[in-house]
Amino acid sequence: MTVKSAWKRMVVGATGVAVAFALAACSAQPGVALNVNGTTYSEDEVSNAAMQLTELSGQPYSTAGVTYMLMLEPVMRDLAKANGIEFSEEDARNALAAVKEMTGEPASEAAVTVVRTSQLYSLLERTLPPEQLSQEITETLAALDLEVNPRYGELTEDNMLYQPKLDGVVQPQF
Numbered sequence: 001m002t003v004k005s006a007w008k009r010m011v012v013g014a015t016g017v018a019v020a021f022a023l024a025a026c027s028a029q030p031g032v033a034l035n036v037n038g039t040t041y042s043e044d045e046v047s048n049a050a051m052q053l054t055e056l057s058g059q060p061y062s063t064a065g066v067t068y069m070l071m072l073e074p075v076m077r078d079l080a081k082a083n084g085i086e087f088s089e090e091d092a093r094n095a096l097a098a099v100k101e102m103t104g105e106p107a108s109e110a111a112v113t114v115v116r117t118s119q120l121y122s123l124l125e126r127t128l129p130p131e132q133l134s135q136e137i138t139e140t141l142a143a144l145d146l147e148v149n150p151r152y153g154e155l156t157e158d159n160m161l162y163q164p165k166l167d168g169v170v171q172p173q174f
Contacts, residue, residue, distance in 0.1 A: 034067050035147040041070050041110060046152065049110035052099050067152040068161045069114040075140040076120040079133075085123045092116035 029035070033046040046066045053061035080086070092115040096107035107115075124133055146155060153161040 029147075032147075033063070033149045033152050034070055035145075036071055037074060037145050041067075043149070043151075045108060045110040046070070048108045049114055052096075052103070052107055052111045053114060055102055056096065056099055064153045064161060066110065066114055067148065069117045070110060071144075071146060071148070071161065072121065072137070072141075073113050073117045074144065075137055076117045076124065078140060079124055079128075079136055080120045083124065083127055085120065085127060087116060087119045087123060089116055092119065095119070 029040070031042050031044070032040055033043045034041045046063050049066045050061050050063045053066070089112060092112045093107065095115055096111060099105070099107040099111070128136070148155045148161060155161055
């Protein structure tokens with residue numbers, strides 16, 4: 001065995017171990033994509049919501065995007081309430097009524113949550129100065145108990161969700 005081939009084996013082995021450790025972070029709760037303050041969203045819920053939103057909009061909606069919007073839900077709900085902004089779950093269901101017509105199935109709870117969160121964010125953008133909105137989101141996110149499956153993105157210290165960097169993981173479709 002040459003030094004070069006021994007080095008390659010060590011690198012491949014170390015990479016395999018690193019990937020195993022990274023994915024092991026999810027093993028405590030197999031099948032979980034996200035946990036926000038005790039509310040758990042399964043990988044199936046996230047995938048189904050992304051599929052429904054893609055079908056409805058005609059544009060790809062990534063699982064990372066769904067995960068991020070689900071993560072923001074309690075933040076947007078609280079900020080909207082504090083600023084007198086309303087967009088109810090029923091409003092979101094009405095906005096997604098076409099899903100049932102297209103697929104024969106009603107919109108999933110996760111899809112409803114994503115639409116509501118997105119609309120609340122949009123309404124807050126019209127109400128608050130951008131710097132204030134950004135600061136309030138950052139501060140409120142920091143106070144949440146968040147766990148994100150690394151297959152759906154990397155949660156940074158500033159609570160932003162970035163595309164996963166591991167081979168073989170779910171890749172967002174932007």
